[in-house]
Amino acid sequence: MGCCRIWIWFLFVLAVVSLPSRISGETWEAVLTLDHSNFSHTVSKHNLIVVQFYAPWCGRCKKLAPEYEKASSILSSHDPPVVLAKIDADDEKNKVLASEFDVRGYPTIKILRNGGKNVQAYKGPYEADGMVDYLKTQTGPASTEIKSVDDATAFIGEHKVAIVGVFPKFSGEELDNFTVLAEKLRADYDFGHTLNAKHLPRGESSVTGPIVRLFKPFDELFVDFQDFHVEALEKFVEESSVPLVTVFNNDLSNYPFIVKFFGSPNVKVMLFINFTAEGAESFKSKFRETSQQYRQQGLSFLVGDVKSSTAHFQYLGVKEDQVPLIVIQHKDGKKFVKPNLEPDHISSWLKAYKDGNIAPYLKSEPIPEANNEPVKVVVGDSLQDVVFNSGKNVLLEFYSPWCGYCTELAPILEEVAVSYESDADVIIAKLDGIANDVPSESFEVKGYPTVYFKSASGKISKYDGNRTKEDIIEFIEKNRDKPAQNQQEQGKGKEEL
Ligand SMILES: *[C@@H]1O[C@H](CO)[C@@H](O)[C@H](O)[C@H]1NC(C)=O
Ligand SMILES: *[C@@H]1O[C@H](CO)[C@@H](O)[C@H](O)[C@H]1NC(C)=O
Ligand SMILES: *[C@@H]1O[C@H](CO)[C@@H](O)[C@H](O)[C@H]1NC(C)=O
Ligand SMILES: *[C@@H]1O[C@H](CO)[C@@H](O)[C@H](O)[C@H]1NC(C)=O
Numbered sequence: 001m002g003c004c005r006i007w008i009w010f011l012f013v014l015a016v017v018s019l020p021s022r023i024s025g026e027t028w029e030a031v032l033t034l035d036h037s038n039f040s041h042t043v044s045k046h047n048l049i050v051v052q053f054y055a056p057w058c059g060r061c062k063k064l065a066p067e068y069e070k071a072s073s074i075l076s077s078h079d080p081p082v083v084l085a086k087i088d089a090d091d092e093k094n095k096v097l098a099s100e101f102d103v104r105g106y107p108t109i110k111i112l113r114n115g116g117k118n119v120q121a122y123k124g125p126y127e128a129d130g131m132v133d134y135l136k137t138q139t140g141p142a143s144t145e146i147k148s149v150d151d152a153t154a155f156i157g158e159h160k161v162a163i164v165g166v167f168p169k170f171s172g173e174e175l176d177n178f179t180v181l182a183e184k185l186r187a188d189y190d191f192g193h194t195l196n197a198k199h200l201p202r203g204e205s206s207v208t209g210p211i212v213r214l215f216k217p218f219d220e221l222f223v224d225f226q227d228f229h230v231e232a233l234e235k236f237v238e239e240s241s242v243p244l245v246t247v248f249n250n251d252l253s254n255y256p257f258i259v260k261f262f263g264s265p266n267v268k269v270m271l272f273i274n275f276t277a278e279g280a281e282s283f284k285s286k287f288r289e290t291s292q293q294y295r296q297q298g299l300s301f302l303v304g305d306v307k308s309s310t311a312h313f314q315y316l317g318v319k320e321d322q323v324p325l326i327v328i329q330h331k332d333g334k335k336f337v338k339p340n341l342e343p344d345h346i347s348s349w350l351k352a353y354k355d356g357n358i359a360p361y362l363k364s365e366p367i368p369e370a371n372n373e374p375v376k377v378v379v380g381d382s383l384q385d386v387v388f389n390s391g392k393n394v395l396l397e398f399y400s401p402w403c404g405y406c407t408e409l410a411p412i413l414e415e416v417a418v419s420y421e422s423d424a425d426v427i428i429a430k431l432d433g434i435a436n437d438v439p440s441e442s443f444e445v446k447g448y449p450t451v452y453f454k455s456a457s458g459k460i461s462k463y464d465g466n467r468t469k470e471d472i473i474e475f476i477e478k479n480r481d482k483p484a485q486n487q488q489e490q491g492k493g494k495e496e497l
Helices: 002-024 039-044 059-075 092-100 128-138 149-156 173-185 230-240 252-263 280-297 310-316 343-354 380-388 404-419 469-479 483-496
Strands: 032-034 048-054 083-088 108-113 118-121 143-145 162-166 190-194 211-215 222-225 245-248 267-273 299-305 325-329 335-338 393-399 426-432 450-454 460-463
Touching: 032 039, 039 048, 048 059, 059 083, 059 128, 083 092, 143 149, 143 173, 149 162, 149 190, 162 173, 173 190, 173 230, 211 230, 222 230, 245 252, 245 280, 252 299, 267 280, 280 299, 280 343, 325 343, 335 343, 380 393, 380 426, 393 404, 393 469, 404 426, 404 469, 450 469, 460 469
Parallel strands: 032 083, 048 083, 143 190, 162 190, 245 299, 267 299, 393 426
Antiparallel strands: 048 108, 108 118, 162 211, 211 222, 267 325, 325 335, 393 450, 450 460
């Protein structure tokens, strides 16, 4: 007995002694530090834990650190406490773990529930108070009961998407499925449930349910849905919660929809106009009408103000003086562009695109007038002629203006080109892959420099050899078409038949 009492006393002293220094000292941290050795074990002990994947060198992580720390110390006294943790995802030993959580940039914050069984992306603000508010809503039930008109007004608001299940009673498979959905998407949307549709601000108030009513601050303002299969519910929510036409301007409240628009796998149809110019409204309404027609066909629509789109224009390779402008972009990067558009032509141009009558657009520098250097300059607009229609053997380097290896390769390529100057069947060429689009169906360019060879007869091969004059020439000689020899071989083949 005596022994144990001493031990308990000892532990007590230890706690008291260590406590103040931990709280007042500089080293005290409200945020839990994890690494690969204790991550799983720690996570498994928590019903809900927030984990920040950071890198020590990342500026945004450093800026976030005091906010995260502050939020953590406030939330540690919340009931139930919310635990905030961090892990150095750039540490070699933690990298596998980070990749399991699909960490692609820093900081990445994830909310882990049920001992890590459910993982959600953190979608809240990045300053302490906002973080605290957001994370408080992430504890407790995924769906809030709405008992009055006041509840509904406070819950639904005017500027967000909110999803409410109306039920005749709070039991049954429909409620269970609604709850599963709410658990799954709670980080993205607010979920509520009610026994009385009369409390709700919009829609038929005599329905008794089960029904799901999605409120949104745009388009038809609310939509009802009655299929309670979890997958169907999720599809409904994802589809109904984006505007028919996403607006791209400096208004921050559009930001979540813009993120969704660019994250979607759909074909993106983007109209860029000057929002303050005359005729802007007419463009918007014509575009909207057209989008209604194509809505269910895997197309997403956006109207952008030219003033907010400078960076995006650069990326797309289009110019301000082409506005009003439509750009259609496929997932593989393929683009279709219609500059200087009239509102009345939106619909017919889109139909022509759908019918396959519009040629893809390649971002291109102007075709150079003089092209007298040994290494020929190829641009997006001349690629087809030089590489595919010339009937020659072409070695083509894709480079970027700021890549070091490209600079190293340049004099070598020049030597190769000089040695072929008297050979009319071989062209050595280069293309600036930043200023020009590369047709992805012919060439896969993932880094710079990338070198391809296209033989006179059209066979394309990638050059993976050493970047020396000798090796490149050897490769060209091995892969170029030698017309005379080919004919002989074909002739031989025929005789043997
Ligand atoms: C996990 O391990 C690291 C490195 O040993 C340590 O700094 C950290 O405090 C540990 N965290 C927990 C919660 O045990
Ligand atoms: C609930 O969802 C599951 C899974 O999608 C489905 O099998 C079941 O039929 C749904 N129940 C109702 C009432 O829709
Ligand atoms: C947009 O239109 C307004 C009004 O005509 C004009 O003052 C402004 O310069 C235009 N902006 C751009 C980027 O063309
Ligand atoms: C490239 O050069 C290295 C070192 O000079 C050599 O070991 C290697 O075999 C060469 N590779 C090819 C494909 O020629």
